[in-house]
Amino acid sequence: MTRASQALSGFIALLALASVGFAARHATSRRQANPQPATAAREVTFNRDVAPIVFHNCALCHHPGEAGPFPLLTYADVKSHARQIAFVTDKRIMPPWLPDPGELKFTDELRLSDEQIATLQAWVDQGMLEGSAADLPAKPTFSAGWQLGKPDVIVRAEKPYVLPASGSDSYWNFVFRNPVNRSHWLKAIEIRPGDKRLVHHANILVDREESGRRLEKEPGAGFGGMELIIESEAFDPDSHFLFWKPGSPPYVEPDGMALRLEKNTDLVLNTHFQPSGKPEPIQPTLGLYFTDKPATLHPILIQLDNDRLLDIPPGEKNFLVSDDFTLPVDATILAIYPHAHYLGKDLLALATFPDGTKKTLIHISHWDLNWQAVYRYEDPPLLPKGTTISMRFTYDNSADNVRNPNQPPKRVVAGNRASDEMAHLWLQVLPSESADSSVDPRREIQEALALHHIQNNPDDFEAHYNLAALLQMRGNLSGALLQFSEAVRIRPEDPIANNALGAVLLASGQVEGAIPHLKTALASRPDYFDAHYNLGNALASKGDFGGALTHFRAAVRLNPQDANAEANLGSALAETGNLKEARLHFERALQIDPKNELARENLEQLNRETQGHPN
Amino acid sequence: MGRPWHTFRVGRLLLIAIVAAWLVSSGSLSRSAQNSALDLEGNPADPLKMAAGRVVVLVFVRTDCPISNRYAPTVQRLSAAHAGKAVFWLVYPSKAESAESIRKHEREFGYKLPALRDPQRVLVKESQVQITPEVAVFDAARRLVYHGRIDNLYEDIGRARSAATTHELEDAIAATLSGRTLSAGTAPAVGCYISDLE
Numbered sequence: 001m002t003r004a005s006q007a008l009s010g011f012i013a014l015l016a017l018a019s020v021g022f023a024a025r026h027a028t029s030r031r032q033a034n035p036q037p038a039t040a041a042r043e044v045t046f047n048r049d050v051a052p053i054v055f056h057n058c059a060l061c062h063h064p065g066e067a068g069p070f071p072l073l074t075y076a077d078v079k080s081h082a083r084q085i086a087f088v089t090d091k092r093i094m095p096p097w098l099p100d101p102g103e104l105k106f107t108d109e110l111r112l113s114d115e116q117i118a119t120l121q122a123w124v125d126q127g128m129l130e131g132s133a134a135d136l137p138a139k140p141t142f143s144a145g146w147q148l149g150k151p152d153v154i155v156r157a158e159k160p161y162v163l164p165a166s167g168s169d170s171y172w173n174f175v176f177r178n179p180v181n182r183s184h185w186l187k188a189i190e191i192r193p194g195d196k197r198l199v200h201h202a203n204i205l206v207d208r209e210e211s212g213r214r215l216e217k218e219p220g221a222g223f224g225g226m227e228l229i230i231e232s233e234a235f236d237p238d239s240h241f242l243f244w245k246p247g248s249p250p251y252v253e254p255d256g257m258a259l260r261l262e263k264n265t266d267l268v269l270n271t272h273f274q275p276s277g278k279p280e281p282i283q284p285t286l287g288l289y290f291t292d293k294p295a296t297l298h299p300i301l302i303q304l305d306n307d308r309l310l311d312i313p314p315g316e317k318n319f320l321v322s323d324d325f326t327l328p329v330d331a332t333i334l335a336i337y338p339h340a341h342y343l344g345k346d347l348l349a350l351a352t353f354p355d356g357t358k359k360t361l362i363h364i365s366h367w368d369l370n371w372q373a374v375y376r377y378e379d380p381p382l383l384p385k386g387t388t389i390s391m392r393f394t395y396d397n398s399a400d401n402v403r404n405p406n407q408p409p410k411r412v413v414a415g416n417r418a419s420d421e422m423a424h425l426w427l428q429v430l431p432s433e434s435a436d437s438s439v440d441p442r443r444e445i446q447e448a449l450a451l452h453h454i455q456n457n458p459d460d461f462e463a464h465y466n467l468a469a470l471l472q473m474r475g476n477l478s479g480a481l482l483q484f485s486e487a488v489r490i491r492p493e494d495p496i497a498n499n500a501l502g503a504v505l506l507a508s509g510q511v512e513g514a515i516p517h518l519k520t521a522l523a524s525r526p527d528y529f530d531a532h533y534n535l536g537n538a539l540a541s542k543g544d545f546g547g548a549l550t551h552f553r554a555a556v557r558l559n560p561q562d563a564n565a566e567a568n569l570g571s572a573l574a575e576t577g578n579l580k581e582a583r584l585h586f587e588r589a590l591q592i593d594p595k596n597e598l599a600r601e602n603l604e605q606l607n608r609e610t611q612g613h614p615n
Numbered sequence: 616m617g618r619p620w621h622t623f624r625v626g627r628l629l630l631i632a633i634v635a636a637w638l639v640s641s642g643s644l645s646r647s648a649q650n651s652a653l654d655l656e657g658n659p660a661d662p663l664k665m666a667a668g669r670v671v672v673l674v675f676v677r678t679d680c681p682i683s684n685r686y687a688p689t690v691q692r693l694s695a696a697h698a699g700k701a702v703f704w705l706v707y708p709s710k711a712e713s714a715e716s717i718r719k720h721e722r723e724f725g726y727k728l729p730a731l732r733d734p735q736r737v738l739v740k741e742s743q744v745q746i747t748p749e750v751a752v753f754d755a756a757r758r759l760v761y762h763g764r765i766d767n768l769y770e771d772i773g774r775a776r777s778a779a780t781t782h783e784l785e786d787a788i789a790a791t792l793s794g795r796t797l798s799a800g801t802a803p804a805v806g807c808y809i810s811d812l813e
Contacts, residue, residue, distance in 0.1 A: 069681040083808040093773040165725065166688035168777040277687035278724045368773070402770040405777045
């Protein structure tokens with residue numbers, strides 16, 4: 001007697017990782033009204049006083065091939081933009097650096113001191129003297145090629161995206177299909193977005209479920225959209241910010257924090273462009289750098305948000321969105337990424353320690369989506385268990401906010417489009433090891449987060465889904481059942497939630513309950529391998545081998561490299577008496593995976609049963 | 616100033632003072648390449664003289680100013696929309712910019728407008744502009760009726776709207792064509808300082 005495998009596949013969690021935004025930076029000068037007398041009195045020259053400031057703070061972007069629209073490498077370069085430089089530095093428009101100065105320092109801070117700004121101003125006021133050649137520091141040198149040397153793998157977007165000459169900002173996503181054909185530890189990705197003058201920033205999302213591909217009108221074409229939701233296997237450590245902004249060198253993960261990149265995984269590059277005045281074809285390239293040092297430290301991304309309360313009346317100038325999350329374990333904050341769109345005004349994150357003391361994690365009092373960034377702490381702060389992280393974001397939905405995409409203003413709610421808003425605060429935290437080895441601190445955080453989000457919003461689909469997946473991982477099938485049911489209640493047609501609910505029902509022996517959900521999953525997504533596989537199993541377990549056959553055949557067609565699907569197809573064929581074809585599929589399963597037990601057992605059984613009856 | 620042929624050329628007493636003022640800044644019949652804008656062949660060129668009774672729009676641009684470049688499609692669209700009624704010129708107020716680099720810039724950004732170099736800032740002064748991109752509109756009597764921004768896409772450097780909500784250049788052209796007096800004053804342009812250029 002053959003049997004159908006009870007192996008279930010495809011438990012998937014949704015981790016929504018968004019990327020973009022836009023907003024207002026009211027350029028106010030923080031320079032003191034009177035430049036320091038020392039500066040004013042002294043003769044200011046380019047070679048001695050200005051070049052060190054410009055070379056160190058501006059040239060990173062303002063050199064050929066980089067994002068700056070003109071180079072700032074010589075006296076002539078700087079002189080031909082001198083008044084402009086004095087103006088934009090005085091208003092702190094340049095260099096672009098959003099966080100207010102605070103107790104916690106970030107790496108690669110691009111902030112001019114008041115004295116440096118006064119020096120630039122004085123240089124212009126005094127007539128832009130060049131000064132003595134002997135004073136000129138060495139011109140900075142930049143390598144035009146890969147900043148980290150030759151990458152281990154280079155992948156290029158299949159097709160360029162042509163940025164229109166005019167219009168408002170553009171958001172485009174490029175899908176890099178299967179950049180690796182076996183598992184690697186990744187220590188860095190260098191993003192070469194194409195013409196860097198056009199790209200405001202870019203984010204990479206790891207996509208194991210072909211979520212991005214499904215949004216492409218034709219393969220390789222990419223797709224539009226500001227924010228992305230990528231389906232992700234439950235809690236694989238994707239908890240790295242893969243972020244690019246102009247002038248930032250590629251970030252190399254420290255030893256022990258490499259990112260695992262498997263085969264059959266796509267990378268999706270989410271990019272934000274501003275039109276230049278002419279059509280611009282953009283075809284980004286990624287350079288992947290591997291390491292043989294596997295991950296030993298496992299950070300996790302925490303997302304604070306309160307989308308349900310993000311409902312801003314037109315004309316409202318100070319709309320507050322807040323969220324508070326209390327850490328269930330000790331954790332160190334490595335990096336922080338506040339995110340809002342065009343109405344965002346003042347973005348603040350605070351930590352309140354168990355003893356009541358408070359620390360500002362980041363404060364951006366003049367938010368500007370254009371210059372959003374991931375900020376990494378120079379000395380990552382340790383937050384003890386019981387510390388509450390608070391998000392306090394304010395929004396300006398009045399006509400006075402020139403970046404308001406709706407003129408006249410209208411009601412704005414949470415959403416993924418540029419004309420919607422977001423209030424998200426991501427933190428990359430490294431949970432401290434627990435003394436109790438049975439406690440996985442990452443899972444503690446995930447579960448607390450899911451519960452937190454459900455408390456904020458009982459209709460939070462992702463939170464119910466993620467909590468279900470966590471409970472399932474802990475073996476709590478009834479809890480998982482309840483949470484997957486909630487996810488299906490919220491999105492009755494959702495293929496992933498229906499498949500997951502069907503799979504859990506199947507695993508709990510509720511075959512009749514499972515079948516309608518698996519059918520719904522397939523109605524929503526006819527080419528869904530996991531749902532075909534699970535429905536095949538469901539039908540087989542109630543004896544409908546003909547029905548099972550149809551779905552196992554579909555599964556094998558969709559994923560010819562899955563040994564279990566082949567073995568189950570063989571089993572269903574054997575049950576319907578087609579032993580000859582069954583044998584082919586058992587053999588095929590063993591070709592794919594020589595250790596596949598189901599195929600081996602069934603093939604052995606087939607050999608015994610057909611001895612003397614070679615059909 | 617005050618030479619006899621000034622008056623008969625204009626023929627309208629009210630305009631004498633303005634014409635005279637122009638002649639001060641742009642010289643006389645004998646003016647040379649030293650105090651004139653130049654076409655891309657290097658010949659002295661006066662876009663206002665060539666206007667033949669039409670409205671003239673001078674668009675001051677710079678090859679390496681991103682805000683100026685971002686306006687290229689808008690400028691091209693407006694010039695096409697007013698073809699026959701208003702003559703658009705690009706003006707590059709830089710000594711350093713060669714005719715060749717200007718041609719390349721025009722090609723890259725899809726400009727189909729005649730371009731002038733203004734190394735002596737003759738047109739800059741006459742138009743009272745300070746920024747790229749900034750526009751100057753002259754009526755048929757070569758009177759400066761507007762100079763300033765094209766529209767309000769940029770509130771400030773680094774602060775752009777998703778789309779402009781006021782359209783000063785279009786309004787100025789429309790008012791001039793219909794003989795109305797422009798009610799709005801100058802709206803300051805946002806971009807790069809012309810005085811930074813060599």
